Amino acid sequence: MSDKYAPLPEHKFSFGLWTVSNRGRDPFGSEVRPPLAPVDAVKMLAQVGAWGVNLHDNDLVPIDATPAERDRIVKEFKQACDSHGIVVPMATVTLFFDPAFRDGAFTANDPAVRAYALQKTLRAMDIGAELGAKIFVLWGGREGTETDACRRADDAVKRLRHAIDYVCEYSIAKGYGYTFAMEAKPNEPRGDIYMATTGNYLGLIPTLAHPEMVGVNPEVAHEQMAGLNFTHAVAQAWEAGKLFHIDLNDQVPGRYDQDFRFGAANPKSAFFLVKFLEDVGYAGPRHFDAHAYRTENYDGVKDFARGCMRTYLILKEKAARWNADAEIQAIVKEIHEPSMPTPAEATYSPAHLATLLGHTFDRGTLAAKNLPYERLDQLTVEVLLGTR
Ligand code: GCO
Numbered sequence: 001m002s003d004k005y006a007p008l009p010e011h012k013f014s015f016g017l018w019t020v021s022n023r024g025r026d027p028f029g030s031e032v033r034p035p036l037a038p039v040d041a042v043k044m045l046a047q048v049g050a051w052g053v054n055l056h057d058n059d060l061v062p063i064d065a066t067p068a069e070r071d072r073i074v075k076e077f078k079q080a081c082d083s084h085g086i087v088v089p090m091a092t093v094t095l096f097f098d099p100a101f102r103d104g105a106f107t108a109n110d111p112a113v114r115a116y117a118l119q120k121t122l123r124a125m126d127i128g129a130e131l132g133a134k135i136f137v138l139w140g141g142r143e144g145t146e147t148d149a150c151r152r153a154d155d156a157v158k159r160l161r162h163a164i165d166y167v168c169e170y171s172i173a174k175g176y177g178y179t180f181a182m183e184a185k186p187n188e189p190r191g192d193i194y195m196a197t198t199g200n201y202l203g204l205i206p207t208l209a210h211p212e213m214v215g216v217n218p219e220v221a222h223e224q225m226a227g228l229n230f231t232h233a234v235a236q237a238w239e240a241g242k243l244f245h246i247d248l249n250d251q252v253p254g255r256y257d258q259d260f261r262f263g264a265a266n267p268k269s270a271f272f273l274v275k276f277l278e279d280v281g282y283a284g285p286r287h288f289d290a291h292a293y294r295t296e297n298y299d300g301v302k303d304f305a306r307g308c309m310r311t312y313l314i315l316k317e318k319a320a321r322w323n324a325d326a327e328i329q330a331i332v333k334e335i336h337e338p339s340m341p342t343p344a345e346a347t348y349s350p351a352h353l354a355t356l357l358g359h360t361f362d363r364g365t366l367a368a369k370n371l372p373y374e375r376l377d378q379l380t381v382e383v384l385l386g387t388r
């Protein structure tokens with residue numbers, strides 16, 4: 001059976017252990033699916049054709065495990081990954097679940113909580129390194145406030161910087177070779193999270209001790225919760241050389257944190273995202289940080305996982321179709337052409353400056369240039385709807 005949308009290892013599709021094992025609990029209702037052991041989640045990912053699995057420390061090793069239990073669990077998990085041909089490209093740390101982190105982790109006011117958060121992160125890095133991960137994601141879900149009376153927000157930034165610098169040094173000292181991918185989110189579970197958008201992190205990274213080791217992990221839902229254009233955030237990260245990882249899912253703006261199947265809510269935005277990633281040649285993992293509807297059993301979870309990958313591959317094909325469509329490309333060419341003779345773009349020089357300042361622009365000509373974006377968008381929609 002040949003299926004042109006079948007996932008292959010080269011597509012680098014990965015899922016968080018926490019995504020396919022999500023049991024459907026929400027603030028108003030308990031779990032609807034039985035527990036899924038990590039090794040069984042790996043088996044399921046192999047069945048649906050995924051390439052990788054990512055994990056938080058405590059998705060695998062309970063927070064109160066003894067060192068011996070930890071070693072046994074990690075060893076068994078590694079064996080399961082090896083026997084199912086699943087890789088672990090990314091690891092992360094749970095710094096939000098335990099009550100100890102109710103005031104934050106790296107940014108908490110209590111120095112003991114901050115030290116514990118750091119220790120827990122170093123141990124999670126050990127687990128990830130043992131499993132072969134080279135990307136370490138840090139999501140500061142609790143690094144925020146309900147009331148700004150609790151601390152100065154710039155102190156939070158300083159504490160966060162200190163923690164990131166520390167974990168970079170640890171990776172260097174241990175020879176782990178990690179890059180760190182910082183994941184922003186505007187709110188949930190805190191009223192306001194400090195690093196609200198990918199742009200916030202892009203501002204913080206150059207101030208770190210090892211900026212070259214640190215990039216971002218933008219998530220579709222997180223930018224869309226803030227009402228922002230996700231592809232723009234990804235493009236800025238890419239342009240800065242900082243797109244180290246990506247969390248794909250979907251989200252209707254203004255709703256709760258939905259974590260829908262990729263492309264489920266906004267296929268047009270998903271199309272522009274996939275087109276961007278494929279056009280620029282993003283070579284990192286395509287990680288799905290989403291979960292199945294609460295109505296589903298584990299067969300439905302497989303439908304969900306297959307759907308994420310299939311939609312990505314369908315959109316990838318649509319992007320290629322868009323790039324190859326003669327009428328679309330003629331419009332793209334037209335909209336980039338100058339409307340009148342103009343001094344060539346050049347870097348600043350006294351000669352170019354003189355030419356530019358001496359040039360006469362006809363504002364009427366500029367304003368009259370044909371920009372058939374209605375037609376272009378309609379053609380895009382028709383590619384998406386399958387009529388082209
Ligand atoms: C969320 C986040 C998390 C993180 C994960 C990795 O909204 O809960 O997206 O799923 O991605 O904790 O650090």
Ligand code: MN
Pocket residue numbers: 219221222259289
């Ligand atoms: Mn999320």
Ligand code: MN
Pocket residue numbers: 139183219247289
């Ligand atoms: Mn995420």
